[in-house]
Amino acid sequence: MAPLLGDNGLPPRGQHGPGGTAPKNVLYIDAYDSFSYNVVAMLEEVLDVKVTVLKIDSIWPDGNMAAFLQCFEAVVLGPGPGDPRILADVGIMEDIWNLSSTDLLPVFGICLGFQSLCLHHGAPIRRLPHPFHGQVRRVQTSQADIFECIQDLEVTLYHSLYAQLESIQDDRGNPTFVGPAAQELSLLAWLSVEQHGPGDSSRLPMAVRHKSRPLWGVQFHPESCKSNREACSEILRKWWEMALRYNKMNGRCSYPILTSSFTQISSDMTSLPEIVHTMLKWSASISKYSSFRHFHAKTLDAATIYETQNSPGSPAVLFKSNGRYSIISVPGPASWRLEYSAQSETLITERFGCDNPQTVVETCLPVSRFWDVLRYLMDMRKVESGSENVPFWAGFLGYFSYEMGLACLARPKDGDHSHSGFRSSVSGNSTDDPADSSLLWTERSVILDHETGRVTVQSTLEADNLRDGWLDETCRLLQEKSAHAMPDEADDKFISDVKLLDSVLRRGVVQFPDQQSYNKQFEACTAELYAGESYELCLTCETTITLPSPESDRDSVRLPWILYKRLQRYNPAAFSAFAKLGDVKIVSSSPECFINWDRESTLEMKPMKGTVRKSDGMTLERAREILGSRKEVAENLMIADLIRHDLYGICGSRGVHVEKLLEVEDNGRVYSMITHVKGEVHPARPGFAARDMPQLRSADMSAYGLTALQRCLPPGSMTGAPKERSCMHLSSIEARKRGVYSGVMGFLDLGGGGSFSVLIRSAFSSSRDLDDKQKWRIGAGGAVTVLSTAEGEWEEMLTKLNTVYGIFKPLGTSGSAD
Numbered sequence: 001m002a003p004l005l006g007d008n009g010l011p012p013r014g015q016h017g018p019g020g021t022a023p024k025n026v027l028y029i030d031a032y033d034s035f036s037y038n039v040v041a042m043l044e045e046v047l048d049v050k051v052t053v054l055k056i057d058s059i060w061p062d063g064n065m066a067a068f069l070q071c072f073e074a075v076v077l078g079p080g081p082g083d084p085r086i087l088a089d090v091g092i093m094e095d096i097w098n099l100s101s102t103d104l105l106p107v108f109g110i111c112l113g114f115q116s117l118c119l120h121h122g123a124p125i126r127r128l129p130h131p132f133h134g135q136v137r138r139v140q141t142s143q144a145d146i147f148e149c150i151q152d153l154e155v156t157l158y159h160s161l162y163a164q165l166e167s168i169q170d171d172r173g174n175p176t177f178v179g180p181a182a183q184e185l186s187l188l189a190w191l192s193v194e195q196h197g198p199g200d201s202s203r204l205p206m207a208v209r210h211k212s213r214p215l216w217g218v219q220f221h222p223e224s225c226k227s228n229r230e231a232c233s234e235i236l237r238k239w240w241e242m243a244l245r246y247n248k249m250n251g252r253c254s255y256p257i258l259t260s261s262f263t264q265i266s267s268d269m270t271s272l273p274e275i276v277h278t279m280l281k282w283s284a285s286i287s288k289y290s291s292f293r294h295f296h297a298k299t300l301d302a303a304t305i306y307e308t309q310n311s312p313g314s315p316a317v318l319f320k321s322n323g324r325y326s327i328i329s330v331p332g333p334a335s336w337r338l339e340y341s342a343q344s345e346t347l348i349t350e351r352f353g354c355d356n357p358q359t360v361v362e363t364c365l366p367v368s369r370f371w372d373v374l375r376y377l378m379d380m381r382k383v384e385s386g387s388e389n390v391p392f393w394a395g396f397l398g399y400f401s402y403e404m405g406l407a408c409l410a411r412p413k414d415g416d417h418s419h420s421g422f423r424s425s426v427s428g429n430s431t432d433d434p435a436d437s438s439l440l441w442t443e444r445s446v447i448l449d450h451e452t453g454r455v456t457v458q459s460t461l462e463a464d465n466l467r468d469g470w471l472d473e474t475c476r477l478l479q480e481k482s483a484h485a486m487p488d489e490a491d492d493k494f495i496s497d498v499k500l501l502d503s504v505l506r507r508g509v510v511q512f513p514d515q516q517s518y519n520k521q522f523e524a525c526t527a528e529l530y531a532g533e534s535y536e537l538c539l540t541c542e543t544t545i546t547l548p549s550p551e552s553d554r555d556s557v558r559l560p561w562i563l564y565k566r567l568q569r570y571n572p573a574a575f576s577a578f579a580k581l582g583d584v585k586i587v588s589s590s591p592e593c594f595i596n597w598d599r600e601s602t603l604e605m606k607p608m609k610g611t612v613r614k615s616d617g618m619t620l621e622r623a624r625e626i627l628g629s630r631k632e633v634a635e636n637l638m639i640a641d642l643i644r645h646d647l648y649g650i651c652g653s654r655g656v657h658v659e660k661l662l663e664v665e666d667n668g669r670v671y672s673m674i675t676h677v678k679g680e681v682h683p684a685r686p687g688f689a690a691r692d693m694p695q696l697r698s699a700d701m702s703a704y705g706l707t708a709l710q711r712c713l714p715p716g717s718m719t720g721a722p723k724e725r726s727c728m729h730l731s732s733i734e735a736r737k738r739g740v741y742s743g744v745m746g747f748l749d750l751g752g753g754g755s756f757s758v759l760i761r762s763a764f765s766s767s768r769d770l771d772d773k774q775k776w777r778i779g780a781g782g783a784v785t786v787l788s789t790a791e792g793e794w795e796e797m798l799t800k801l802n803t804v805y806g807i808f809k810p811l812g813t814s815g816s817a818d
Contacts (some may be wrong), residue, residue, distance in 0.1 A: 023050045027072045031056045031080025034722040037648035038223040044653035046233045047240050056091030057412050066103040071258045074106040074243045077113025081533050081725040084116040106214040106243035114217030118163035122180035131160030131786045133535040134634030136226045139206045141189040146238040153231040156224030160532045165205045214246040224641050275362035282336045283381050290386030290393035291465035292458035293475045297482035302326035302448050313557035317397035321755040323574035327392050330444035339435035342407035367407045371710045378702045383750040390447040394460040395750040398439035402742035405714025409724050434739050434766045438581040497562045502810040507548050513541035524733045525784040535638050536720040540781025545808050547774045557769050560585035566807045571668045575757030577745050588762035591667035594715050594744045597705040599752035603679040605643045607717040609636040610673030613799040623671035624664045631787035640675040642716040649689030650708045651679035669803050701752040715758045718742040740764040741779030761803050778804050
């Protein structure tokens with residue numbers, strides 16, 4: 001049986017104070033949509049109800065739909081991808097229409113739910129000539145029923161199919177149904193659209209009500225952040241009043257108690273795998289306190305600190321978080337790392353920071369258990385205090401791949417899916433494919449605050465805090481490095497690096513994406529959009545650069561680091577990063593935040609969608625005009641609504657708000673449109689995606705942050721919406737594994753916080769250090785919508801590609817990396 005989630009633990013609200021009545025129950029049928037939790041939150045916030053969620057492919061509890069529905073005042077049929085004519089796309093929604101008159105209860109359908117209502121009552125479903133995906137339109141109403149006193153309103157539309165309800169104008173100029181559906185349905189709202197020119201318009205139905213049964217539906221999305229919230233809330237309240245009135249008049253006033261056996265999943269409480277004991281043993285030296293030293297050094301940069309503390313080729317990570325803090329890992333006596341493969345369900349731990357290196361392997365570890373292992377380890381090794389001025393005290397630094405995100409997605413039970421949950425022509429692992437997660441355990445680190453110049457040297461090893469211990473020694477070393485910085489020495493090193501890199505790059509072989517193949521993939525995406533399978537699909541391509549290894553082993557090991565330093569000069573970014581984790585090397589200049597969480601209660605996401613290349617005459621104001629087009633706004637809005645859903649899934653109702661919507665920012669070589677959404681975690685009020693997890697019974701933000709990371713991968717800005725269905729089609733269309741590209745990189749702080757960027761504007765390699773050749777992979781792409789053109793998306797992809805590919809061009813050819 002698919003998940004059935006219920007009691008959200010919401011504290012009493014409104015009239016439900018001490019001694020008051022409990023909130024009424026509403027059932028929500030979820031069609032695997034990426035906006036579902038936005039609808040759930042709106043119902044709970046506006047109507048003060050408790051919502052239970054049931055997936056469309058669920059089996060009715062105890063096989064008795066009528067008895068189960070007696071627990072609810074009403075049912076809401078949610079939006080979703082697909083076609084209401086396809087049974088698998090609507091599932092148990094179809095059962096609702098077949099209720100007998102004695103079992104009938106009020107129903108409110110949204111988008112797919114609306115179309116299912118219309119289809120069942122005789123209205124054909126047709127394709128729109130031009131789908132409305134993420135478009136904000138003004139609809140007119142009959143000013144009756146749930147639209148009383150609402151003449152018109154702006155709403156967000158997400159549909160490519162429509163219910164064909166023919167209408168004529170009545171004496172007042174309002175449309176009235178004609179045809180078979182008119183016998184049972186009344187038109188409540190419509191959208192006038194021009195067909196062939198001014199004066200030639202048709203009316204698309206936007207809301208209906210059944211004439212004799214308590215069935216309502218709207219084609220638009222009232223929960224969208226660009227729909228008129230006040231008007232949509234009033235519509236819901238009026239529907240709710242009519243629903244309650246219907247129940248009272250028909251004797252539906254006494255409801256069975258919705259028991260926990262109906263509403264909760266029995267959690268898997270089996271013991272964690274044996275490898276957990278190994279990880280606890282290897283991390284046993286960590287203390288509950290992160291000791292630290294501070295000093296200011298305006299002349300030190302992150303690269304210099306990294307080079308001072310890490311030997312070439314050793315496992316290490318440098319991660320810049322939110323444009324302010326650079327976090328540099330430092331090897332210690334207990335250093336180790338882990339890597340996980342979702343396809344083989346294998347977890348490998350490697351201890352290298354001691355005289356006796358070890359490797360331990362755990363097989364048959366499902367993805368969900370891997371996340372449980374991380375949550376458990378972070379909880380057992382929690383650090384309670386440290387420098388309040390830095391976001392990371394100790395913990396993990398590393399990445400999660402795009403395929404790791406696919407493996408985390410929910411999906412219908414009956415699909416014929418691979419390990420990641422989606423069909424793909426690619427199977428098995430190749431030497432080019434990285435592990436799906438690689439994380440470095442970090443007990444020693446150096447943090448550089450780029451705003452203040454403050455350097456924080458810190459460690460959770462008690463011996464490091466002794467007088468003249470590692471903390472004091474490292475501070476002296478870095479201060480001396482800062483005081484004796486030699487510009488000439490830096491220039492000489494730069495020239496030496498350029499000569500080495502150019503000698504390799506001149507012999508490199510580049511394989512670019514093929515435009516003809518891209519155009520076919522674009523057409524395949526467009527076909528899915530018009531079929532109602534997705535609202536946008538983030539189509540990506542891959543460029544590979546095969547480089548001969550330098551003559552010396554030392555230079556071969558240094559090469560990825562030199563590439564990283566060149567990328568930072570060429571395209572500095574808020575989330576620049578370098579990683580050497582096993583065979584995987586990553587150089588990143590990502591401008592996009594995926595998710596941040598602090599040590600207290602706040603989660604935030606900042607998706608980026610919409611890009612304009614900087615050029616002569618391209619100002620920020622001009623970029624705002626371009627990115628303010630209907631196409632660009634729709635791209636960003638769809639992802640904004642998607643991440644609101646993601647955060648509501650963790651934070652629950654009343655826990656999410658939009659900080660910034662559709663704002664254009666300067667990001668190095670491009671201007672980009674971003675949206676900023678925040679969520680507040682309340683342990684007594686978890687969202688639906690977190691309610692079945694016993695690990696979240698404490699208030700520790702580390703567990704909530706990890707759960708948010710698990711539930712929100714892969715990044716919505718790199719998939720499209722709805723996420724699950726979009727990923728399925730992208731896996732088939734792209735026919736490759738993205739690997740590190742489109743995944744995320746960052747840190748898990750034992751103090752409770754975390755920060756991850758989206759791995760775009762990045763290159764990675766899985767070649768071994770001393771192989772004869774090193775293969776580097778660069779991904780780039782953009783969102784395909786019904787307003788896109790193949791040429792325009794191809795050019796946008798090339799713009800993004802060149803922000804990274806430029807570092808693989810020899811400087812000697814033009815004097816710069818452009």
